[in-house]
Amino acid sequence: MASGWAQDGAVQDQIDATVDSAVQRAKSLIPQGESLTHCEECEAPIPEKRRVAIPGVRFCIRCQSEQEAQAKNDGLYNRRGSKDSQLR
Template identity: 65%
Template sequence: MASGWANDGAVQDQIDSTIEDAVARARSGLPKGESAKFCEECGEPIPEARRQAIPGVQLCVNCQREKDLHNSTFAGYNRRGSKDSQLR
């Protein structure tokens, strides 16, 4: 289907790019290295089961929950390019 200046697969390319960016952002937030025995934020002990389940974990469950809530506000980029989104 002809859509002006866009290539035939332009919409799918935008979708793929958005997904790749989201996956890369999620992977960059994964812990790496050796797990800590005590939380970096509050100093509480991190349970052994959590340290084994998530290699490289540095935060206790409560501090991780707070961090996740703070990071969930990421809006990303508007790749739709609709006229309405450009006028706002």
């Protein structure tokens, strides 16, 4: 049941788009290619066991942890689902 100017299924379309965006973002974070021998960020050597365990690794553990923490903080607010963005 649609209300106001929304079309039937608009809520489900919004949910589907949000899920699709999250899946695409997760896929883009998967390392690809050949692993680097030194961290792209700080130039610290990347241990061979890490390079073998995670093909395509580009960062040392410290820099990778910092990036993941920053990404977690960036993803806390869902603009697509905010009422303000729906009104524009």
